[in-house]
Amino acid sequence: MKFTNILSTQKKLFFMFLIVALLPLLTLGVISYMQSTKVVNGKLSNYNQFSGEKIKTELNQILVDMYYGTAAIQQYLADNTSINLKHQKPKTYWDFKVANNLERLLQAHEKSNIRGIYVITSSGYYYGNYSFKVDQFKELELWKRGFRSGNTEIGIYKPNHYRYNNLQYALGLLVPLKFSYGVLNDSFLFIETDLDSLFDSMNLLEEDLHSRITIRDETGKLLYQTKSDEQDLKDDVVWKEYTHINNWELEIRVPRDAFYQSSNVIFKIVLIGILVAFFLALILSYIFSNQFTKRILNLKFAMEEVSKGVFEKKVSFHTKDEIGKLGLHFNRMVDRIKQLMEEVRQKELMKREAEMKAIHYQINPHLLFNTLNTIQWKARLDGNEEIGKMLLHLTKVLEGNLDFTIELIPLKKEIEAIKHFLIIQELRFGSHFTFSLRMDDRIEQGLIPRMTIQPMLENIFFHAFEDGKGNIELEITKTKGYFQLALKDNGKGMSQDKLNTLFLTPNEKVRGGIGLSNVKQKFYIHYGNDYLINVNSVVNQGTVISISWPIRWGGHYDE
Incomplete structure (x- = not known):
């Protein structure tokens, strides 16, 4: 068994907090030490170099004045x-x-x-x-x-x-x-x-930085050297400058210990800071791990209760840290689970209700189709071609709508069904209305709940048009993961009160078509809340019904 497996949660958190606290402190301490040392040593090096250049420049100017003065006097004499x-x-x-x-x-x-x-x-x-x-x-x-x-x-x-x-x-x-x-x-x-x-500047280096300064002429003969008992070592920090007039060598030598004295002081300060931070981290890690463990245990007990089906159990944290937010999200999750369970229950009730209605109104398709075919042939034999055509297209409409085994059908089939429905209306009202369809052929395999568009068309013919007179426009598009449907008519329109009740479930005792409430119910059953139905209407100008639902495909589809 691994070491971590035998540790309690509190000890794991304690060591985790301790490590998390110490690693940044150690890293920060090391970086601070390195950067501070780099800056201090850099400034010290620049100061020594600048001082050396200043001494060299001053000495060079003195030599220039002396040699030029000598040459001028010699020429005169x-x-x-x-x-x-x-x-x-x-x-x-x-x-x-x-x-x-x-x-x-x-x-x-x-x-x-x-x-x-x-x-x-x-x-x-x-x-x-x-x-x-x-x-x-x-x-x-x-x-x-x-x-x-x-x-x-x-x-x-x-x-x-x-x-x-x-x-x-x-x-x-x-x-x-x-x-x-x-x-x-x-x-x-x-x-x-x-x-x-010149020697005042040199004394600053000799006293403040323990520098040893040596000046030699071009032949290497010693002209000046700082009095010191220290010996020249290989690890001494050395700067050398040379005059322009006679190539004198100016050497500034600083013992390594003296040069890095500031770095050692910084190291001691950083080390003390790390030790103090270590003890503080030790104490705070214990306090935090203990506090976190208590709240995590409370959250664990609440989760166990929820796993047993007790959804009334919630946690109460009064802090706004991560554990408090976790408890808040847990409570929200429990509420969401309860809400989803209620939604599932409602969906199941709606499905069961729909199934009961389907069973209640179930018709034997073979009996219905045979009867309609018999009436159709009878109408032809009697010479009534118009009734024969109506029965033919009614049969085509019912072929799709009576197939209860398929809930989502391709848009292509839904459009075919409404075309037969529109032919029936044309036979009924004559060529008093127009219908236009705009849909890209590439989305005709997109799925839509069965018998969605036809109830909306029925609503137009029965409530919006007078004697079937008017224009109908249907547009279906695809954008950003959703299908967009827009059904527009120029009929009588409706008031706001009528709009508010348009998709509500009608009274059970009222006879009529499937109704627009069933359209909304179908989208809800298949897509939950991930759909949108919007209706805009102006009295005496017309109505626009817009529906948006997630993209799903049936059959073979090439983007």
Whole structure:
């Protein structure tokens, strides 16, 4: 025996509610965690990338300013007519004037982020801002390398060679000046740029995201590296940017644990939420399963009573949830069953009544047909052809109508029967009326209750026409699963009171034809309530009878 077969309904519902509650919660939790992590890590990655690009752009702009400024000053100094100092240290008025022009030239190329531009001679004399302490500057590794090699040097360092307002970080460019004239030959052009704003941006990454930033020149020489005890690992998250001027490499490295720290926090929050939701789902599943089980048991007991034939048993739920709606539909079903049983009982009574009438008025068909044939031949022998024809067509009408074994006949046979009936009326009244029929040959095998149209035609000749004068139109069509019949005359019409009683069962004592009530009764017996009879009439203008009933076919039919 399977495990589920030994569980009670309450336990099954309990586990079902628990699973139904937990699966969306777990799915939602996992999706929330994944999406939140994706968004947070994406924003963090974008922030790091944006910061790296910002630092690279700022550094690139600084280098552009420094290199272009150096090139412009070098081009100016290369002209021996521009700066022609006689002595390194000015001694004459001419020397002071030329030195002043040189310092103005250097100041003219200073921008907002350039701290100073200096020309330093080989003897140690310099031209530029007088707050510059050249002796302390010569202690920098940048100066020592450039002085020894005679090559251009660039580097990042912490300057202390100013008399006041020393920078935290600076970028210095030392360029040797090679001229064939004057005292500036073998001197150096030095440009120094303030990097404090750049390092403020870098410090944000270093402090907030635990990033380690490294800057290397085009040869791979280290220019700057964040002070940290952490080692570079393969799983570190790394971004790299390169400057356009000299292809410096800017590397931002974030430890994996630090980068995914926010994801871990999100995971803990989601896990706590899932655990809380689990306990709530546990409690609510028990409460709901218990409540549902009680109402389901009440519904089960009511169904058992109905199965025993007790249709007075109903359930009473005061809730509007699914179980309450189920109880409401159950009560409606019981009422519908009672209604259908009553309809079946009424139909059986009507059928039994019709059978009793048929038995009461039963006529031996052979005796009737033989008698009519005898009268017909007698009329011919006596030379009364008109009576003979009437009897012939009456026999054709009765052949179909006296066959009680077939209740539904093809439209084709019903039309044939009314044609014989109309010939009798023509022999009776003469050619004072017209009859037109519109029906597609493809629906002539459609079934209709036997002897349906003839009583309506009788009603027209006996009540609507005077001396058989008038026009009759019959149209039969098929649409959307139903046959549509429309019988129209231009007779006397009838009042609303007459319309209201047209299809009611007549008084048993009144003699007459089959009547229109039998037409309605036949449709009800065969189709239940799935039919429609409608009558529109205007006094002195005519009447239209419309009938709609479900499509059924007899014999062979090709759509």
